[in-house]
Amino acid sequence: MGLSYENGIESEPLFDPNILKALDFSKSKVIFDPPISVIDPGENLKVRPLCSGDYDRGYLKLLSFLTKVGDISRKQFLDRFHAMSSCKGMHYITVIEDTVSGQIIGSATLAVEQKFIHDAGFRGRLEDVVVSDEYRGRQLGKLLVETIRLLAEHVGCYKITLDCRDRMVKFYKQLGFQLEEGNSNFMTVRFQD
Numbered sequence: 001m002g003l004s005y006e007n008g009i010e011s012e013p014l015f016d017p018n019i020l021k022a023l024d025f026s027k028s029k030v031i032f033d034p035p036i037s038v039i040d041p042g043e044n045l046k047v048r049p050l051c052s053g054d055y056d057r058g059y060l061k062l063l064s065f066l067t068k069v070g071d072i073s074r075k076q077f078l079d080r081f082h083a084m085s086s087c088k089g090m091h092y093i094t095v096i097e098d099t100v101s102g103q104i105i106g107s108a109t110l111a112v113e114q115k116f117i118h119d120a121g122f123r124g125r126l127e128d129v130v131v132s133d134e135y136r137g138r139q140l141g142k143l144l145v146e147t148i149r150l151l152a153e154h155v156g157c158y159k160i161t162l163d164c165r166d167r168m169v170k171f172y173k174q175l176g177f178q179l180e181e182g183n184s185n186f187m188t189v190r191f192q193d
Contacts, residue, residue: 013049014085014093020047023150030146030175032139038147042138044100047147050093050107052081058103059095066130090114092151096131096140106131108144110151110160124152124160145175 025037038047050059055077063069084091089112096106109127114120126148131140152160163186164172169179 012052012081012085014051014081014091015049015088017048019092019151019154020049020094020147023147023154025146025150027150027153028146030142032142036139036143038143041096041140041143044098045105045140046097046099047143048095048097050081050095052078054095054104057097059107062104062107062130062132063128065132066128089155092148092155093128094144094147094151096135096144098135103132105135106140106144108148110148110155112152112155112157118158121158122156124148124155124157126152126160126162141171142175145172149176 020038023038036042041047051057055074060069060072060077084093092110092112094108094110095104097103098105108129111125111127113123113125115123126145129141129144129148131144149160162172162177173179
């Protein structure tokens, strides 16, 4: 894995890129028309782990389409990146890069929680799914969600969950997620907006 440079930008991956290549899309129940996958996401697109150089590839700007990001310096970004990469097997931020512009145009996160239940199992959480407006309609959101679902299964999670806005429930249902009867309440205490 290790540090490399692409177009002069440091490029240390958050996790081993070979994990994504090993995902078995034949297990997927999601239909892609036309067919796309991690290996072939579309012309001039590449699916890969978040890299340390993605600060310069617009990763934080992309996240700002989803929620408040704040004014994060390169040092803050790298400190957080290295803290996450030091927790092996816990953070799988997967991005889609436009290889022509060199910009990050899509992203989703698998956060893995270690549990004592389920034989000291792992629970996965799908977080921060976002695709740049200019790339919508190309099934990239579906691809990111299915990649994270397969990744969660690959790393041994006994389940994967997510929280979403009401308007997104239909989208996630189409991808196999279900509201659990009697357990569909999401509650929160916010300390900041």
